[in-house]
Amino acid sequence: MTNPLRRAGRGLVGAPPEALFLVGAASQYLGAIIAVSIFDEVGPAPAALVRVVSASLILLAVSMPRLLRDGFPRGRELAVIGAFGVVTAMMNLTFYLAIARLDLGKGVAIEFIGPIAVAAARTRTTRNVVAVGAAALGVVVLSGLEIDDEPLGVLFIFLAAACWATYIVLGSLVARRDRGVAGLGIGLAVGAVAIAPFSLGNTAVFGSLRLLALCALVGLLSNAIGYGIDQTTLRRIPVRRFSVLLALLPVTATVMGALFLAQTPTVAEMFGIALVLVGVVVQERETIATSTVPRRR
Numbered sequence: 022m023t024n025p026l027r028r029a030g031r032g033l034v035g036a037p038p039e040a041l042f043l044v045g046a047a048s049q050y051l052g053a054i055i056a057v058s059i060f061d062e063v064g065p066a067p068a069a070l071v072r073v074v075s076a077s078l079i080l081l082a083v084s085m086p087r088l089l090r091d092g093f094p095r096g097r098e099l100a101v102i103g104a105f106g107v108v109t110a111m112m113n114l115t116f117y118l119a120i121a122r123l124d125l126g127k128g129v130a131i132e133f134i135g136p137i138a139v140a141a142a143r144t145r146t147t148r149n150v151v152a153v154g155a156a157a158l159g160v161v162v163l164s165g166l167e168i169d170d171e172p173l174g175v176l177f178i179f180l181a182a183a184c185w186a187t188y189i190v191l192g193s194l195v196a197r198r199d200r201g202v203a204g205l206g207i208g209l210a211v212g213a214v215a216i217a218p219f220s221l222g223n224t225a226v227f228g229s230l231r232l233l234a235l236c237a238l239v240g241l242l243s244n245a246i247g248y249g250i251d252q253t254t255l256r257r258i259p260v261r262r263f264s265v266l267l268a269l270l271p272v273t274a275t276v277m278g279a280l281f282l283a284q285t286p287t288v289a290e291m292f293g294i295a296l297v298l299v300g301v302v303v304q305e306r307e308t309i310a311t312s313t314v315p316r317r318r
Contacts, residue, residue: 106208
């Protein structure tokens with residue numbers, strides 16, 4: 022009899038990219054809500070470090086049999102995976118430093134400048150211009166054009182946006198290697214080393230099993246599950262379409278805020294959500310020919 026977990030995994034992978042993406046988005050922002058709740062005790066930088074380390078350990082444990090069978094990446098592939106991991110870890114770090122100072126939903130909306138830039142750079146048809154334009158306008162409405170007198174928070178969120186744009190491009194290259202989540206696990210291990218120096222000033226998290234467990238849960242939800250789904254999605258759709266799908270993240274953040282933080286969207290925010298959804302619906306659907314995507318037998 023087929024393992025129920027394996028059947029569930031196959032069903033998840035076979036789900037439409039949009040549905041799969043929403044599952045990953047909900048997981049990411051549930052992790053973010055937990056992280057925000059412990060910033061006062063842990064600090065943003067240590068929380069980001071434990072998040073990255075725990076996610077790396079989980080992903081490497083899951084992918085180790087395949088790594089032992091197929092071999093570890095080397096040369097250029099290892100360099101790309103390492104660069105991807107550093108950018109991902111820096112994205113986590115700068116995002117946490119930003120949302121420690123800015124509202125979560127607003128921070129997500131402003132950070133979306135990065136993915137919008139990637140989508141715009143890859144747009145070739147009028148239909149896609151309309152899609153990207155609608156999504157970008159929706160993000161502007163959601164952001165509210167406010168910085169709340171937090172210039173450092175805005176600086177961090179712009180750095181996170183730049184990292185996010187690079188994450189999409191490098192993440193696509195890693196996904197095409199068809200190593201499952203192994204590449205993500207190795208990359209995050211490299212990224213953890215890169216951001217470790219930023220956490221040296223606050224070691225409270227390492228003296229509390231409760232805080233370590235919460236940060237590890239954030240790593241599972243936001244990185245292992247969220248980014249793992251990203252890798253699966255990037256193997257199935259073009260980078261430009263993925264970039265526009267990312268417009269759903271401000272929507273997801275708003276919904277999660279309403280459910281868990283009692284943050285009721287205003288009329289303007291609902292209008293922004295509608296514009297973002299228009300961008301996703303209008304986005305031209307493209308599929309990658311199966312011959313271009315390596316498959317294991």
